Amino acid sequence: MTYIYAKDQEGFVVKKHKEDLLPDEVIISQEEYETLSGDTYYKKTYGRGGKRKGAGRKPANGVVLKFQIRVSEKEKEFLNYARLHNLNYDELMQG
Numbered sequence: 001m002t003y004i005y006a007k008d009q010e011g012f013v014v015k016k017h018k019e020d021l022l023p024d025e026v027i028i029s030q031e032e033y034e035t036l037s038g039d040t041y042y043k044k045t046y047g048r049g050g051k052r053k054g055a056g057r058k059p060a061n062g063v064v065l066k067f068q069i070r071v072s073e074k075e076k077e078f079l080n081y082a083r084l085h086n087l088n089y090d091e092l093m094q095g
Contacts, residue, residue: 005033013037 006025007013013028013036021027034040071079082089 005030007032007036011036 001017001019003015004018004021005013005015005028006021007028008022008025013033014025015033028036034043081087
């Protein structure tokens, strides 16, 4: 099965199998498809990655690089105290 690029009467473009081509669609070149779909602009503007979900730069080793939560002032003070005094959360939970 080979893919082709098609444009319908309204100007929408799609990549599909040759067998799925509808009578009102016209086969176009890959360059024309990329121009009309915005792929050329996206590649030129953003470089690597893609339009699909989850594309782009991945976190290193599956670890989230930046994690933010909203806490109250009291919770913030406790977190700072725990960091300052090297509290081990696992040991506290066992007791």
